[in-house]
Amino acid sequence: MDDTIEITLTVNGETVTRRTSPRQHLVDFLRGELGLTGSHVGCEHGVCGACTIRLDGRAVRGCLTLAVQADGARVETIEGLTESSEISDLQRLFVERNAAQCGYCTPGMLLTAAELVAAGQAMPRAAIRDFMSGNYCRCTGYQAIIDAIEHVLEARFGAPAKEEG
Amino acid sequence: MKPYPFKYVRAEGLAAVFQQFEEHGDDAQVLAGGQSLMPVLNMRLSAPRVLVDINRIEELRGIALDGGEVRIGALTRHREVLESEVVRTHLPLLAEAMPHVAHVAVRNRGTLGGSLALADPAAEMPACAVALGATLVLRSAAGERTVAAEDFYQGLYETERRPDEVLTEARYPIAGPGYHGAFQEFARRQGDFAVVGVAARGRVESGVLSELRLVYFGCEGHARLARQTALAAEAGGRPYTPQVFAALKDALAEELDPMENMHGSRATKLHMAQTLTGRALQALLARAGGAVHG
Numbered sequence: 001m002d003d004t005i006e007i008t009l010t011v012n013g014e015t016v017t018r019r020t021s022p023r024q025h026l027v028d029f030l031r032g033e034l035g036l037t038g039s040h041v042g043c044e045h046g047v048c049g050a051c052t053i054r055l056d057g058r059a060v061r062g063c064l065t066l067a068v069q070a071d072g073a074r075v076e077t078i079e080g081l082t083e084s085s086e087i088s089d090l091q092r093l094f095v096e097r098n099a100a101q102c103g104y105c106t107p108g109m110l111l112t113a114a115e116l117v118a119a120g121q122a123m124p125r126a127a128i129r130d131f132m133s134g135n136y137c138r139c140t141g142y143q144a145i146i147d148a149i150e151h152v153l154e155a156r157f158g159a160p161a162k163e164e165g
Numbered sequence: 166m167k168p169y170p171f172k173y174v175r176a177e178g179l180a181a182v183f184q185q186f187e188e189h190g191d192d193a194q195v196l197a198g199g200q201s202l203m204p205v206l207n208m209r210l211s212a213p214r215v216l217v218d219i220n221r222i223e224e225l226r227g228i229a230l231d232g233g234e235v236r237i238g239a240l241t242r243h244r245e246v247l248e249s250e251v252v253r254t255h256l257p258l259l260a261e262a263m264p265h266v267a268h269v270a271v272r273n274r275g276t277l278g279g280s281l282a283l284a285d286p287a288a289e290m291p292a293c294a295v296a297l298g299a300t301l302v303l304r305s306a307a308g309e310r311t312v313a314a315e316d317f318y319q320g321l322y323e324t325e326r327r328p329d330e331v332l333t334e335a336r337y338p339i340a341g342p343g344y345h346g347a348f349q350e351f352a353r354r355q356g357d358f359a360v361v362g363v364a365a366r367g368r369v370e371s372g373v374l375s376e377l378r379l380v381y382f383g384c385e386g387h388a389r390l391a392r393q394t395a396l397a398a399e400a401g402g403r404p405y406t407p408q409v410f411a412a413l414k415d416a417l418a419e420e421l422d423p424m425e426n427m428h429g430s431r432a433t434k435l436h437m438a439q440t441l442t443g444r445a446l447q448a449l450l451a452r453a454g455g456a457v458h459g
Contacts, residue, residue: 005173022173022216025207044166045204046271058244058273064203065274068173069218115269133355134268 007071011036012080020067027051027062029070030077038078038107042136049135052108053077059115078107087114089155093148101139109135113149122160123153168206175218179225179331183306185217186329193217195331197240200267200275201283225278225333228252235337239278243267246277255339258297258346258366262289265348268356281314282332284324284387286424287358289350291318292382294335295390296346296364302334303327311336314388321386343368344376347448349441350383353428359383360428361437365445367395369453372404374446381438384423393420398446405450413446414439 004019018033030036042050044063051062054076081087090113100106116131128149176182185193194213205211225240228249235255246252247263266272266289280290294314301312303326317325350362360383367377377395382388397416400409423434
């Protein structure tokens with residue numbers, strides 16, 4: 001019943017072919033089969049955001065997607081984003097603003113923030129908070145995380161327009 | 166936790182889905198975006214023997230303007246609905262509600278059809294479908310039928326969909342000029358499940374409401390169309406005033422029976438529903454360009 005299935009996908013630019021059990025989550029596949037342990041596993045029901053990865057260009061929950069579903073897909077993890085320098089400014093600011101405390105939520109935070117940065121526009125702080133609302137930090141270091149993202153957005157795209165009201 | 170073992174079938178077309186239904190009956194479960202199903206599987210609250218992945222069925226995807234309606238394929242991701250120019254132009258209520266549907270990574274994967282078919286009592290999309298008078302398309306090996314959204318929702322996670330059917334599309338009629346919508350939701354955190362919410366749509370002429378539809382979620386077992394409350398708000402064709410709002414609150418207290426849960430008692434939720442209704446109607450009237458009172 002739980003026979004393995006062969007899948008071929010691109011992970012951080014490299015094509016990999018492996019066999020996976022149908023019930024294996026994509027994040028477990030990345031960590032267990034490929035050794036990419038940068039993506040973390042938290043709640044395993046889509047609430048905490050620690051397992052956030054990029055699937056075909058979009059941030060998704062690694063625990064709410066099966067590895068078999070990624071057959072033919074393009075997957076990127078924190079390792080890939082680090083290597084490509086796409087978010088080096090975000091990473092630098094996370095360090096400067098002490099936005100990584102225990103570090104458990106950090107890869108997920110960065111993957112979500114990367115999508116915000118990729119949207120290519122300035123954003124008021126409240127909107128950044130809303131965008132990041134799907135990622136938990138159990139150290140409760142939210143202010144520093146929002147500070148870091150706000151700083152990067154301003155550095156890249158300038159100050160946001162004043163909100164009405 | 167990890168799901169119980171299951172057989173995985175990737176359906177390339179609807180015929181393959183119906184074949185799995187035929188072979189496995191209730192043991193076959195459709196996997197769309199998986200943003201509600203996967204948590205349930207991970208927590209082992211459900212253990213289907215066969216998971217039928219419909220994510221590659223292209224015909225179930227897309228947003229199209231078709232005569233007097235907007236047709237949205239069941240597999241269309243929440244994000245695609247949120248970013249759709251057609252939706253923003255013709256179904257502004259849907260565009261207004263969508264940012265409240267979960268968080269970005271979930272919206273990137275979750276589907277409109279999945280949300281409509283699951284019928285979570287706190288979900289935004291069923292309520293909007295009822296408010297907008299949408300029609301839902303169900304297909305099975307035997308053919309296709311359509312059900313009005315307001316008839317589709319029967320109870321807690323209970324719908325008109327038979328086990329051998331797949332919800333394939335939602336059709337939203339485009340309202341003419343003079344119709345406006347408004348959406349209000351209270352949640353503990355942006356994107357979390359609604360504690361209470363209301364989707365409103367109606368016609369406004371010289372500050373007078375008509376054809377009003379008020380649909381509540383996070384309250385009863387399913388999206389609840391409150392007809393008596395809407396009639397009270399329409400006030401027999403008189404303009405909306407604080408007195409009308411008072412009458413509306415009384416009508417809602419009679420008509421709505423919110424379920425008590427961890428988010429609040431019946432009384433708390435009723436109070437929220439009344440307050441949110443007031444806000445929704447003010448927004449709706451403001452959009453119509455009319456005078457707005459208390």
